[in-house]
Amino acid sequence: MVLLLGECRVEYQGRARSRLGWGERLVVVKKDGSVLVHQGVGREPVNWQPPGAMPIYHLRDGLLVVRAQRARELMKIEFRRIDLLVMKALSDGAELRLAGMEEDLVKAIMDDPSVIEDGMRVLRRELRTRSGSVDLFCKDRAGRPVIVEVKRGTASIAAVYQLEAYVADFKRKNGCCDVRGVLVANRIPIMLRTLLRTRGLEHREVNVRVELEGDLQTRLGAWIGG
Amino acid sequence: MVLLLGECRVEYQGRARSRLGWGERLVVVKKDGSVLVHQGVGREPVNWQPPGAMPIYHLRDGLLVVRAQRARELMKIEFRRIDLLVMKALSDGAELRLAGMEEDLVKAIMDDPSVIEDGMRVLRRELRTRSGSVDLFCKDRAGRPVIVEVKRGTASIAAVYQLEAYVADFKRKNGCCDVRGVLVANRIPIMLRTLLRTRGLEHREVNVRVELEGDLQTRLGAWIGG
DNA sequence: TTTTCAATGTCGGAT
DNA sequence: ATCCGACGTTGAAAA
Numbered sequence: 335m336v337l338l339l340g341e342c343r344v345e346y347q348g349r350a351r352s353r354l355g356w357g358e359r360l361v362v363v364k365k366d367g368s369v370l371v372h373q374g375v376g377r378e379p380v381n382w383q384p385p386g387a388m389p390i391y392h393l394r395d396g397l398l399v400v401r402a403q404r405a406r407e408l409m410k411i412e413f414r415r416i417d418l419l420v421m422k423a424l425s426d427g428a429e430l431r432l433a434g435m436e437e438d439l440v441k442a443i444m445d446d447p448s449v450i451e452d453g454m455r456v457l458r459r460e461l462r463t464r465s466g467s468v469d470l471f472c473k474d475r476a477g478r479p480v481i482v483e484v485k486r487g488t489a490s491i492a493a494v495y496q497l498e499a500y501v502a503d504f505k506r507k508n509g510c511c512d513v514r515g516v517l518v519a520n521r522i523p524i525m526l527r528t529l530l531r532t533r534g535l536e537h538r539e540v541n542v543r544v545e546l547e548g549d550l551q552t553r554l555g556a557w558i559g560g
Numbered sequence: 561m562v563l564l565l566g567e568c569r570v571e572y573q574g575r576a577r578s579r580l581g582w583g584e585r586l587v588v589v590k591k592d593g594s595v596l597v598h599q600g601v602g603r604e605p606v607n608w609q610p611p612g613a614m615p616i617y618h619l620r621d622g623l624l625v626v627r628a629q630r631a632r633e634l635m636k637i638e639f640r641r642i643d644l645l646v647m648k649a650l651s652d653g654a655e656l657r658l659a660g661m662e663e664d665l666v667k668a669i670m671d672d673p674s675v676i677e678d679g680m681r682v683l684r685r686e687l688r689t690r691s692g693s694v695d696l697f698c699k700d701r702a703g704r705p706v707i708v709e710v711k712r713g714t715a716s717i718a719a720v721y722q723l724e725a726y727v728a729d730f731k732r733k734n735g736c737c738d739v740r741g742v743l744v745a746n747r748i749p750i751m752l753r754t755l756l757r758t759r760g761l762e763h764r765e766v767n768v769r770v771e772l773e774g775d776l777q778t779r780l781g782a783w784i785g786g
Numbered sequence: 787t788t789t790t791c792a793a794t795g796t797c798g799g800a801t
Numbered sequence: 802a803t804c805c806g807a808c809g810t811t812g813a814a815a816a
Contacts, residue, residue: 490804607794
């Protein structure tokens with residue numbers, strides 16, 4: 335990993351174009367060839383190249399030029415003053431363990447479909463068609479088909495469209511009108527509920543707690559306290 | 561800005577949960593309180609906190625602990641070895657100038673609606689309703705309403721849904737069936753064209769070149785060459 | 787390789 | 802504060 339701290343300017347041309355005038359920034363070059371230009375604020379780099387760009391360094395007119403190209407995208411950084419230059423190989427064998435993704439929510443619902451509704455049965459998971467994909471295909475207590483779209487966090491209009499389109503396709507294809515569509519999410523904004531109702535769709539807010547594998551829960555308990 | 565390079569482990573609890581074991585990483589703390597933990601590869605930080613987290617540093621059992629909390633989210637970094645510690649205030653008055661966004665494409669179409677179709681007139685821009693927003697509302701040469709959804713880059717299924725839903729709403733509300741829906745994008749995948757056709761929607765691939773304000777184009781010409 | 791979708795998305799703007 | 806959509810989104814998984 336290479337760290338460069340100093341005064342630079344940046345130009346980029348690719349999917350879009352940008353120019354950033356002189357200023358002090360941090361530039362990080364990783365061993366996979368990704369490059370990050372960070373200003374003093376914000377989570378996002380102001381300019382960057384994804385892995386594979388493999389930047390080239392050269393001197394020109396007394397400036398250090400870092401040139402990172404990848405596919406049709408080019409970023410050029412010019413330093414006129416460098417306050418810090420660090421190179422270090424990072425040894426890191428650990429991998430991130432992460433829980434609480436949408437897939438975890440889908441699994442939790444499969445383990446206990448009654449969080450949607452009593453008597454619900456999950457028949458299939460991850461049903462993909464040319465008009466999009468839906469997370470769960472179920473039947474309710476009465477045996478009616480139920481198409482379920484699951485969103486972790488707050489549901490969006492796009493989720494309603496997706497569900498609506500799939501329900502319509504299903505009706506068309508199977509020639510049956512008795513199909514329910516349910517949007518399941520951690521939170522569903524009021525406006526979205528109205529929209530769902532006008533489209534003849536249903537919704538459920540669920541709150542499923544997902545834990546990391548292993549004893550993290552116990553440790554986190556102590557950890558939050560400490 | 562604070563840079564920490566050394567051996568650490570990270571735990572996070574908030575919208576999701578994660579744990580990352582011991583390894584060498586770069587930690588960046590910005591003056592707005594954002595925190596980034598970067599491994600040796602990838603554009604994305606493996607763990608982070610957005611601006612406002614304002615981390616607190618303390619020593620505990622011989623470890624440097626960085627604790628960054630924000631709303632209901634907590635990230636804790638523990639260092640057991642530090643190879644580099646840098647603190648520096650960054651002076652940076654420049655702002656990024658960026659061109660080639662969706663808004664630029666919309667403006668270009670407004671300047672010359674014939675890129676969609678000869679005789680097209682733009683009546684309104686950015687039309688928002690409860691079922692979503694559409695970028696341009698036009699009338700064609702024959703005076704028929706045309707709803708236009710603009711996407712920079714490659715169009716997605718979601719764009720089709722959005723357009724379809726809005727056209728349907730418009731027909732319902734105005735009680736008129738003679739409404740066209742056009743998806744305009746830099747690129748529209750084959751599958752999407754089929755989907756659009758089955759929904760009675762149209763599409764246009766456009767290639768509008770957008771430049772940064774000022775003389776960037778000339779300079780970029782030389783720059784790319786050099 | 788292309789397509790599709792999730793993300794601790796982040797970020798900015800409008801209501 | 803909430804809601805909504807764009808992003809040089811990135812990244813991973815499936816077709």
